[in-house]
Amino acid sequence: MLSNALKVIRQYHNLNQTQLAGKLSISTSYLSELESGKKEPSLDILNKYSEVFNVPLSSLVVFSETLDGSQNMNKARAFISKKMLKILEWIADSDDEESNQRIKKV
DSSP: OHHHHHHHHHHHTTOOHHHHHHHHTSOHHHHHHHHHTSSOOOHHHHHHHHHHHTOOHHHHHHHHHTTSOOTTSOHHHHHHHHHHHHHHHHHHHHHHHHHHHHHHHO
């Protein structure tokens, strides 16, 4: 779920992978691997996301905590995290639809 959250955050800010990779000082291929879930982001990378998007690091960490499958994981936190992610996806999708409609008008 963290990989998907990182992708949605990028999409919400209308950045492509190349643009964000530059801001994070990482390669585009590494960013692609993070977003696809092939690689796990380090704390350093999450901190860079936090700085670039002006989001508390703790908000990003909430998503990572829901991934560990720990028995001690707070079910309410996991539920809320999933709902937050769905809301971000909906906003990103809405923005994409509005952009496509504007392009069709031109």
